[in-house]
Amino acid sequence: MAEQIIILDFGSQYTQLIARRVRELNVYCEIFPFYDAPDLTPDIKGVILSGSPCSVRDEECPQIDLSKYRGKVPLLGVCYGAQYLAQKNGGEVAPSEIREYGRAKLSSFNEQHPLMKGISHNSHVWMSHGDTIKKLPENFEVIASTPSVEVAAFTVTDEYTYGIQFHPEVTHSTEGKQLLKNFLVEICNCAQDWTPSVFVDASIAELKEQLGNDKVVLGLSGGVDSSVAAMLIHHAIGKNLYCIFVDNGLLRKNEFEEVLASYKHMGLNVKGVDAKNQFYTALKGISDPEAKRKAIGKTFIEVFDQEAKAIKDVKWLAQGTIYPDIIESVSVKGPSATIKSHHNVGGLPEKMNLKVVEPLKTLFKDGVRLVGKALEIDQKILGRHPFPGPGLAIRILGDITPEKVAILQEVDSIFINMLKERGLYDDVWQAGAILLPIQSVGVMGDERTYERVVALRAVGSVDGMTADWMHLPYDFLSDVSNDIINKVKGVNRVVYDISSKPPATIEWE
Incomplete structure (x- = not known):
């Protein structure tokens, strides 16, 4: 039976990212909602508790009975998960005096602790919480601190249970992957054989x-x-x-x-x-x-x-x-x-x-x-970019006609092929063109034109959940615009979409 790690989700935006990092370390994992936690089986080597948008101080905050895991397999609480472990065992969680969002440094930690193996002094970590652990339960001990957060990480005495008040899964935590590896390999004894x-x-x-x-x-x-x-x-x-x-x-x-x-x-x-x-x-x-x-x-x-x-x-x-x-x-x-x-x-x-x-x-x-x-x-x-299931239908704003499809196909072809020719295609997560339901005045030769407008869209992303517009070179944008206007009959204006997701979406419809 293949070994696995269980991730219990309390609603964090980062839960899928935890799973991705675990799998990047060649360890299989699955995500379960906190209210549907699986029973312990021999293949489960450890459990990770995710963060949450909730506060452990809220009456209606997510609750879970961890007795089927505690003391039986290693347990790692991340942010909300850490605060939940502390509060449920007699500790104190209170609102942070200073809002703890963004980069911090691990100014002191127990270098001998297996969870901290290979972590550098002043290692950057990413904080994202409005509460903080003010007091740990009696059998809990601090294993890492930042200048403003005394309990950045803790361990439970004589038990393979740990908590951290930062997010090791985000790239802003520069050695977060090392910490996760320590938990998976040093503590859970995972073989890293899921390839x-x-x-x-x-x-x-x-x-x-x-x-x-x-x-x-x-x-x-x-x-x-x-x-x-x-x-x-x-x-x-x-x-x-x-x-x-x-x-x-x-x-x-x-x-x-x-x-x-x-x-x-x-x-x-x-x-x-x-x-x-x-x-x-x-x-x-x-x-x-x-x-x-x-x-x-x-x-x-x-x-x-x-x-x-x-x-x-x-x-x-x-x-x-x-x-x-x-x-x-x-x-x-x-x-x-x-x-x-x-x-x-x-x-x-x-x-x-x-x-x-x-x-x-x-x-x-x-x-x-x-x-x-x-x-x-x-x-x-x-290496193909993602392409929407409805295809060009949602990149043609308004009704669909074969003529509009043909125009957009030509524009899209010029854009995508030039991205490939200039070595930019693989740097972009998704690219395409949008045919707008407006016409624009232009001049071609000595004549005024009244033709269509197309918008080019290129974004960088990991999974499409968030995306940033690509800062394509100006000379590239100039060349692709000229090519489209000169070669695609019916188009006389090209614009470039510089909005990110959120607040915009990748597609226009």
Whole structure:
């Protein structure tokens, strides 16, 4: 049985980041809401308690009985988790006299303590809390302090239980990863043997057992998730995997033909379906973004269902669902009402009456790429920017027409290709162009023009939860603007979006 770390989520914005850092250290972990903590099993090597937007002093703050873990496996409380451990055991937590947000330095700590192994004097840590531990319980002792926070870290005497009032998972904590490694390796005795290759071997074995000789249908999108899911299943069942790639008329320029060719090269059993006209008909006259999404989703289900039914005796629907798609966003007032619906083919399982197989459901996006690399998938696929499910429909503000799609495809193609030519593509997390529902006056030759405006968007991000606009070189922006205006008939103005997420979103709709 593979070893794992359990992360109990109290609603912190950083909980997924803790999980990512643990996995970067080649240790498998899973996130559970605090109100649904799993029972202790032999494979659980340790438990991490996350932070929270709540205060332990609030009457309705998240509560949990830790008796099934305490003294049995190592326990690490982070911020709220540390304060909860202190207060529940007789300590005192009070509002901070000085708000403790931002960088601080570990000015003193117990260098001999296993949690502090390899940590430098004055190491930077990231604070983010309005409360602080004023007094520790009798059997607790301080193992690290900052100039303004006496109890930056503590340990429980004769017990593998620890608390820290800073966030080791954020990059601002310069040696946070070392501290996490100390907890995982020195204290929990994790073997650090959870690697992409191990995941691939284990997943293929599980898929072979799960699927047997059954037929599986999968909707390919050309993106990373569906491609990696397809290759894992292909390695397990070969030609019993039937892939369907639908051209909804909202893909990038030449994408349908290029992606189909790359999949054939990978040995996948793929059928391409040209359904452009069906989607254009379904979208005719619709301008509302949510209505566009619904029309595209409904049409996709109809097309995909029709194609899948043409394959005899299909038993399974494969999906490229990844871990963030299925982790419940914890409501600190109790269980959330809903779990995020699967982003790729929502509605298909119910309609098609098929069993669902999701080989990537325990992975984050960066883990998916590493697994894809272990499967030797072409870097052109693995390095592709994320692309929205509704495609260019949500980058065309207003109603959708084939003419508008053609214009945006040309603009997008110039932008993306120039990013690649100038060596900028891999520095950008996501890029694209937006066709605005306005026209602008311009001059071409001796004539005044009244043509369309396009906005270029390029952001840097880790997972899309937050994103900053990319500071692309001015000469690049100048060249790409000139190229678009000179080569794309109907466009006479190019603007660059310099808003970040939050407060803006990455897409405009």
